[in-house]
Amino acid sequence: MASGGGAARLDLETAPRIRRVIDREQVLHVARLARLGLTDAEVETMAGELSGILEHVDRIAALDLDDVEPTSHVVELENVLRADVPHESLPKDVALASAPDPVDGAFRVPSPQAE
Amino acid sequence: MLELTAVEAHEAMAAGELDAGEYAEAWSKAAAGDDLNAYLWRNEDGDGGAIAVDRPSIAPIAVKDIFCTEGVPTTAGSRILDGYRPPYTATAVQRLIEAGAPILGKTNMDEFAMGSSNENSAYGPVLNPWDRTRVPGGSSGGSAAVVGGGLAPWAIGTDTGGSIRQPAALCGIVGLKPTYGAISRYGMIAFASSLDQCGPLTRDVRDAALLLAILQGADPCDSTSVGLRQAPQLPDREDLKGLRFAVPSDLTEHVFDAGVRQVFEATLEKIEALGGELGEVSLPHAEHGISAYYVIAPAEASSNLARYDGVRYGMRAGADGDLIQMYEKTRAEGFGAEVKRRIMLGTYALSSGYYDAYYGQAQKVRTKIAADFRTAFEEFDFVVTPTSPSVAFGLGEKTADPLAMYLNDFFTVPMSLAGIPAISIPAGLSEPEGGGPRLPVGFQIAAPAFAEQGLLDASYALEQAIGFDARPQGVRGG
Numbered sequence: 001m002a003s004g005g006g007a008a009r010l011d012l013e014t015a016p017r018i019r020r021v022i023d024r025e026q027v028l029h030v031a032r033l034a035r036l037g038l039t040d041a042e043v044e045t046m047a048g049e050l051s052g053i054l055e056h057v058d059r060i061a062a063l064d065l066d067d068v069e070p071t072s073h074v075v076e077l078e079n080v081l082r083a084d085v086p087h088e089s090l091p092k093d094v095a096l097a098s099a100p101d102p103v104d105g106a107f108r109v110p111s112p113q114a115e
Numbered sequence: 116m117l118e119l120t121a122v123e124a125h126e127a128m129a130a131g132e133l134d135a136g137e138y139a140e141a142w143s144k145a146a147a148g149d150d151l152n153a154y155l156w157r158n159e160d161g162d163g164g165a166i167a168v169d170r171p172s173i174a175p176i177a178v179k180d181i182f183c184t185e186g187v188p189t190t191a192g193s194r195i196l197d198g199y200r201p202p203y204t205a206t207a208v209q210r211l212i213e214a215g216a217p218i219l220g221k222t223n224m225d226e227f228a229m230g231s232s233n234e235n236s237a238y239g240p241v242l243n244p245w246d247r248t249r250v251p252g253g254s255s256g257g258s259a260a261v262v263g264g265g266l267a268p269w270a271i272g273t274d275t276g277g278s279i280r281q282p283a284a285l286c287g288i289v290g291l292k293p294t295y296g297a298i299s300r301y302g303m304i305a306f307a308s309s310l311d312q313c314g315p316l317t318r319d320v321r322d323a324a325l326l327l328a329i330l331q332g333a334d335p336c337d338s339t340s341v342g343l344r345q346a347p348q349l350p351d352r353e354d355l356k357g358l359r360f361a362v363p364s365d366l367t368e369h370v371f372d373a374g375v376r377q378v379f380e381a382t383l384e385k386i387e388a389l390g391g392e393l394g395e396v397s398l399p400h401a402e403h404g405i406s407a408y409y410v411i412a413p414a415e416a417s418s419n420l421a422r423y424d425g426v427r428y429g430m431r432a433g434a435d436g437d438l439i440q441m442y443e444k445t446r447a448e449g450f451g452a453e454v455k456r457r458i459m460l461g462t463y464a465l466s467s468g469y470y471d472a473y474y475g476q477a478q479k480v481r482t483k484i485a486a487d488f489r490t491a492f493e494e495f496d497f498v499v500t501p502t503s504p505s506v507a508f509g510l511g512e513k514t515a516d517p518l519a520m521y522l523n524d525f526f527t528v529p530m531s532l533a534g535i536p537a538i539s540i541p542a543g544l545s546e547p548e549g550g551g552p553r554l555p556v557g558f559q560i561a562a563p564a565f566a567e568q569g570l571l572d573a574s575y576a577l578e579q580a581i582g583f584d585a586r587p588q589g590v591r592g593g
Binding site (some may be wrong): 022029034038039042048049050060071094109110111 | 199200201202203207248286294295325333338339341400403404407410411417421424425426428430434435436437438439440441442444445446450455456458461462463466471473475476477478479480481482483485496517518521532534549554558564582
């Protein structure tokens with residue numbers, strides 16, 4: 001834990017802790033879901049760091065919030081509609097200009113199946 | 116003329132006493148002296164192509180590199196967007212251009228706005244203008260450092276969990292996170308869409324009001340933008356009579372940095388001296404803000420950052436493999452450690468079997484935190500806390516411990532989750548723990564949703580009473 005700053009002492013002991021350890025297999029599973037390549041060293045570090053963060057986050061699991069509605073958006077909004085009128089959009093060549101491999105007016109990607 | 120605040124410069128230009136072109140040129144020269152690694156791109160020839168301003172009529176501005184600028188490099192501090200030149204300009208920046216504010220440059224930031232120290236930038240950390248061995252805060256560290264360090268008169272940044280307020284506090288300037296929806300997010304590279312909000316980083320409160328007036332407004336390109344009900348006016352309130360300020364003891368009992376506590380308490384005394392009333396309030400769920408935030412923000416980020424896949428823009432790696440291998444390699448090479456950590460955390464929290472326990476529960480905590488604030492505002496006009504638990508910490512001091520870094524957001528995250536406006540104003544200097552030159556301490560004031568005018572008025576009165584006029588060595592006043 002860092003020396004300066006109050007961070008270490010902001011450790012709040014207000015809820016019982018659930019000990020959850022993220023193992024190597026779980027890290028690899030989540031990395032696959034996220035399409036994120038990790039080195040062996042990163043897998044090791046990630047397992048420890050995620051376990052530490054989740055241990056802190058797990059405090060909210062102990063709160064009794066069964067009757068509480070979840071909030072996904074804080075400002076009360078009516079559904080916003082606009083007139084269904086076509087308007088100019090990004091020209092195709094401009095949309096393709098930043099692509100790593102544009103070809104024939106399209107984005108080219110490697111084959112989904114390895115050769 | 117660099118001593119002028121943006122409002123003073125604006126008034127001098129309107130009175131014909133200051134040539135806008137010469138003024139912009141002087142700031143351009145000042146920006147060229149950046150020795151803080153604060154700018155990632157500077158508008159060196161004063162042209163900037165599509166983002167050029169025909170006739171400058173207001174102070175030039177520094178823009179966080181998270182805002183898309185047509186034809187001008189926009190990286191969000193990430194290697195994955197190295198060299199990217201967007202085909203369009205963010206609404207917030209477009210509003211500045213239309214107001215006649217030349218764009219001085221794009222400022223360095225934590226990668227995709229994830230961080231509290233600016234050490235997560237792929238382009239190296241920004242240095243704090245008060246002490247170059249220390250961090251400027253984050254994620255809008257570059258924007259805070261250019262204003263605090265005399266490299267720009269004012270700047271815009273973004274705040275998701277404290278990313279405007281905390282760096283403003285650590286650099287001795289004013290930072291305002293407006294109500295969610297006050298300013299368009301169109302063209303602002305998304306981190307956590309239900310929390311991200313653009314806002315001003317300025318030398319003083321009046322500059323923040325002027326900048327907010329330019330930026331705010333509903334935008335057809337962002338259906339969550341609603342604007343403010345009334346355009347902000349420059350504040351001129353001199354007292355705090357009849358206004359009630361609440362100290363949330365559940366949060367402030369966790370202030371252990373003696374210097375920060377001292378400045379906070381001295382500022383409370385100033386509020387009373389100005390006729391303001393002080394009271395205590397309980398925000399029982401606010402202390403769970405960090406836990407809820409570090410589920411919600413990474414969850415939204417893991418979804419938003421799925422777009423960086425080496426197909427439509429940005430870098431591509433592993434083109435010799437199959438499609439999945441290309442995705443995995445591009446993202447492995449393009450993203451830095453903190454972004455990977457948050458993508459993993461968010462993907463885990465959203466994955467089958469964990470969704471209700473983490474994301475669902477965090478959204479319920481969010482409901483409770485917002486309700487806590489609503490209850491507090493039935494009795495009080497404002498809630499006040501220190502902005503940050505400590506003054507600027509040393510470069511590298513917290514990089515090894517992600518959780519210690521996250522706790523920097525302890526006082527700023529609850530307001531973000533509630534969507535309410537909050538400002539940080541410099542309140543004094545304090546010696547860091549372990550010794551060294553004295554550094555700025557920020558005082559945070561939060562108000563009900565859309566109560567920006569009252570927030571600015573009260574902040575202005577308090578700012579005058581505090582009279583903070585310290586500047587980093589070598590930086591001229593304002």
